[in-house]
Amino acid sequence: MYTTTLCDVYARAMRWLGHDVFFLTGTDEHGVKVEQSAIEKGVSPQELADKNSAEFRSIMSIFELTNDEFIRTTDPEHTKQVQAFVSTLLERGDIYLGTFEGWYDEGQEEYHTETSARDLQYKSPISGKPLVRSSEKNYYFKLSAYQERIETLFAEQPNLVRPESRFNEVLGRLREGLQDVPISRTNFSWGIPMPSDEEHVIYVWIDALFNYITALGLGDSESTLCKDREKYWPAAYHVIGKEILWFHAVIWPAVLMALELPLPNCIFAHSFWISEGKKMSKSMGNFIDLEMIDSYLETYGMDAWRYYIVTQGPLGASDADFVAETFQDLYNAHLVNTVGNCTSRVTAMIGKYFNGEVQPETKDGARIVFDGFDWPEKCKTTIHSWTSSMESFSLSQAIESVMVLIREVDVFINETAPFKLAKDESKTPELGAILYQCLETLRIASILLDPVIPIKMNEFRTSICAETTNHTFEKETAWGGLEAGIKVEKVALFPRVTH
């Protein structure tokens, strides 16, 4: 949910910038866990997967995320293409049938690694029975063959994995050497069968990795899906949780190399949310579940929810703490006191002094300028830093640059004191110009904040009669887009929330 919201902000920003965006999310539905849990519940794995996926999508719909496609790894289209890709890899010898040997826990039906077996003193942690040396046939992906190419890749693309600390983490593990990885198992059946050897089922994680390209139809080059969507590969970003970094940063690029496909530009691995200083757990009562999210949405609204998780979330290397008090403080400080109050005071003055009619910023045909406040220039600077921050997925940095701009409007109002000029009729042109410049800056800021708080920013533009059309980003954010003479209503975007 968090991950998808981040992508949503990025996708919206990129659409504003005029890029042709394909934003993909979905559900990973295969695996032993699903199979076991289905057995326990007395339903088929497919039924359980359907239920889980539907639930996930219903949650998604609440958040109005703008993904262009929702892929399910149980889609026949996905399954078919995964088998096609695996067949190709088999033909090329990148996947081979090998023997896996290890310490097997007969009670638990699972293998332990050499190190973990030693830690357990070669006994089952559950039953206490000795582990047995056992072996089975598995299909392996020849990861070891890609050691050198992956190392070169990392040397040449220092931004392949972000944040930087994750890049270094992977690099460290890379130095320990790559071994071939098993990609199939025979002890469960809920998954995609290996082509031509149906006893084997492809491991969930490798099946799931392919979603990025099966959603684009790359595994079926004759399909219309592929014709329509192949232009979207390679992806600009794969945004993932840190727990699946290794697969995305090493195995996935190696698989793509084997298939001679281009690699994604960047894999961004975020960290985890903790809650009120502790790891989330249901028994602790600090689990952020749907019910809790709902109560936040009800109290603060969806935009506030997005604003909080995007600006305070664990996009960096360390986990972030979800704290109710911080949520409220941030909401009041940024959304109520800054965005809400500033838009309110500006629209209120236009209402009070000009009957709601926006005045021109000119006098005798020339722009009225105020020392130290070159708004067209300030806006341009903000747009530039916003753009580069957004493009590099520094979402909170992009947002902060806009907040700085809005705070400066507050400074401007305090220094030029339009409410004093209002008492002097000869100053009417200046008064009108000040308010024009404030409102125009806020209009531009509202476009920049649109990716995070779309509902409120749209509401704002509607009430100042400055709805965006389908002009280019450059045109929409150009100074002077606001026309003199339009009618403005006083706004109150974010209601104050107190305990």
Next chain:
RNA sequence: UGCGGGGUAGAGCAGUCUGGUAGCUCGUCAGGCUCAUAACCUGAAGGUCGCAGGUUCGAAUCCUGUCCCCGCUACCA
């Protein structure tokens, strides 16, 4: 065990590479203003920069030791 990151005001962080008045956001306090949602603006208080040594005229910054926290240590999705 090994590799990597971190410990700076009440909270969250920047500064460390390229030594030289310790900075930002929020909170607290005081003043200003009154257009605005008890808001906004200005200013102040608050820190032995994990601990102990060393180098230097001078160390948050460089070196050594030490304590604590976190991530990774693959076949687990």
